[in-house]
Amino acid sequence: AQTVTQSQPEMSVQEAETVTLSCTYDTSESDYYLFWYKQPPSRQMILVIRQEAYKQQNATENRFSVNFQKAAKSFSLKISDSQLGDAAMYFCAYRAFYTGANSKLTFGKGITLSVRP
Amino acid sequence: DAGVTQSPTHLIKTRGQQVTLRCSPKSGHDTVSWYQQALGQGPQFIFQYYEEEERQRGNFPDRFSGHQFPNYSSELNVNALLLGDSALYLCASTQYRGGGNQPQHFGDGTRLSIL
Numbered sequence: 318a319q320t321v322t323q324s325q326p327e328m329s330v331q332e333a334e335t336v337t338l339s340c341t342y343d344t345s346e347s348d349y350y351l352f353w354y355k356q357p358p359s360r361q362m363i364l365v366i367r368q369e370a371y372k373q374q375n376a377t378e379n380r381f382s383v384n385f386q387k388a389a390k391s392f393s394l395k396i397s398d399s400q401l402g403d404a405a406m407y408f409c410a411y412r413a414f415y416t417g418a419n420s421k422l423t424f425g426k427g428i429t430l431s432v433r434p
Numbered sequence: 435d436a437g438v439t440q441s442p443t444h445l446i447k448t449r450g451q452q453v454t455l456r457c458s459p460k461s462g463h464d465t466v467s468w469y470q471q472a473l474g475q476g477p478q479f480i481f482q483y484y485e486e487e488e489r490q491r492g493n494f495p496d497r498f499s500g501h502q503f504p505n506y507s508s509e510l511n512v513n514a515l516l517l518g519d520s521a522l523y524l525c526a527s528t529q530y531r532g533g534g535n536q537p538q539h540f541g542d543g544t545r546l547s548i549l
Contacts, residue, residue, distance in 0.1 A: 321476075352537065360522060362477070362540035408476050421467065421490055422526075422538060424476030 319344045319411050323425035330399045331433050337384075338394045338428050340409030346370075348414035351385070352422070353394045357405040365407070368392065370414070396430075404432045436461055438541035440525050446547045447515050455510040455544045459527030465489075466508040467538060468500060471522040483508050484530045512546075520548045 320343045330336035342351070353365040368376045368385050376383050380400075384393045396403055406427045413420040439458045447453050459466050465484045469477035479492035483502035502508045506527075512519055522545050526538035 323476075354540075359542065360545075361542045362524060362526075364537040367537060410476075421479040421482060421492065422469075422477070423479070426476045427474075 319346075319349075319413070319423050321409050321411050321423050321425040323409055323428050325428050326426070327429045327431070329431045329433060330396070330403075332399055332401060334399055335395060335397045336399055336430065338396070338407050338409075338430065340392045340394070340425055342390050342392065342409070342411050344390070344411065346413060350412040350414060351383075351392045352410040352412065353381070353383070353392075354408045354410060354424075355403075355405045356408065356427070362408070366394065399432050401432050401434060404430060406430070438463075438525055438527050438539050440523075440541035440544050442544060443542070444545045444547070446549060448549050449515055449517060451515050452511065452513045453515060453546060455512075455523050455525075455546070456507065457510070457525030457527075457541060458507045459525075460539045463527035463529055463539070464506050465528050465530045466502060466506065467526045467528075468508070468510045469524040469526065470494070471524055471543070473521070477524055480510070515548050517548050519546065521546060 322341045349370045351368045355363045355365050366378045380397045382395045408427045409425040410422045441456045467482040468480040471477040481491040482489050486502045497513045499511045522543045524543045525541045528538045
């Protein structure tokens with residue numbers, strides 16, 4: 318079974334600074350998808366960024382980028398120019414490749430990110 | 435374009451009771467998944483419905499059951515409620531035959547409290 322580990326329960330960053338959130342996972346598959354979701358106090362899970370394991374290039378979405386290290390099974394999220402609105406709980410998630418979009422998501426325990434003004 | 439909608443927003447029940455939670459998927463989506471998120475934890479997969487059938491199931495007891503209707507909306511039923519069932523229940527939708535990297539879209543969840 319696949320597992321996702323987020324070992325840092327909380328992190329804090331100064332507004333406009335850069336922060337990196339860590340995630341490791343375990344799988345025996347060679348192809349899969351990885352996601353970072355953001356959950357603000359409003360509760361809705363919002364997709365931040367996604368990465369296909371078969372792509373070597375790291376995904377980037379505006380201020381958000383990932384460092385995907387397939388051999389190390391590591392998938393960290395870097396947030397640049399942090400904003401107050403980035404404060405939320407962040408979840409790393411894994412999804413199997415072979416069943417596509419209908420595969421279940423396996424989540425880590427999450428990291429609470431606070432942004433200091 | 436309506437996103438995933440869930441009802442009710444918040445629900446309070448007592449031990450032993452039964453509860454039904456509802457979900458309408460995002461327009462154009464035909465697959466609904468349910469997740470349980472305990473306080474301070476990541477969501478745990480309960481089950482998924484497509485074409486009115488349960489397609490995948492996580493490690494949850496039979497007290498958790500579901501249904502999908504022809505309009506793709508879904509219900510989650512929990513019988514014989516336990517204190518440990520207190521959690522945020524999230525519904526997510528997607529297209530069954532969509533591209534593999536398309537994300538699941540989540541609703542705002544139903545907060546279930548068991549007294």
